[in-house]
Amino acid sequence: MVERTILSRGIADEAVIHAMMKVERHRFVLDEYSQEAYEDTPLPIGHGQTISQPYIVAKMTELAGIDSTSQVLEIGSGSGYQAAILAEIARSVFTIEIDRDLATLAKKTLDSLGYKNIHFHCGDGYRGWPEHSMFDAIVVTAAPTRIPKPLLDQLADGGRLVIPVGDRYQELKVVTIFKGEQSTRSIIPVRFVPMTGEILEV
Secondary structure: OHHHHHHHHOOOOHHHHHHHHHOOHHHHOOHHHHHHOOOOOOEEEEOOEEEOOHHHHHHHHHHHOOOOOOEEEEEOOOOOHHHHHHHHHOOEEEEEEOOHHHHHHHHHHHHHOOOOOEEEEEOOHHHOOHHHOOEEEEEEOOEOOOOOHHHHHOEEEEEEEEEEEEOOOEEEEEEEEEOOEEEEEEEEEEOOOEOOOOOOOO
């Protein structure tokens, strides 16, 4: 999978490549989709949610620009796959899932795999996790129509917010805060499930 869908499409960060090689995706998909676990495609995980395609997971992780010193916030735990990839690289990962059943399953899966640097919260990710900010990176795996200001407020100086934004048409964006100045760039068109919860105008 890594050679076919990650390296061939330009992912170059060695830490990301190592994480993608180490984390077994089949552990994060439903049994009926296990034969498709290493295809470069999103898969249903129940409750109207999906696990992202491997390339997008790798791309978002690379864009986050994290290393072994980073504290990362993830919005949308889903099955826990993206959190596992982040945890292979970062010092600590704080992950929020709004669906209680998915949050419980993700925690069970990640605990069974021995991750000690992932912290879980079941709740609305729109407002982030201010008790543990500031974050070196925030990775959002559901699409709001606008970038939530509370997430921007929880980025450390030099931090990056990697987020799909839009309704019917979405763009993967990277927002960087440096010395109080904010810059935003669009990366690629994407298709994520909508962000639910407090998705208000900002």
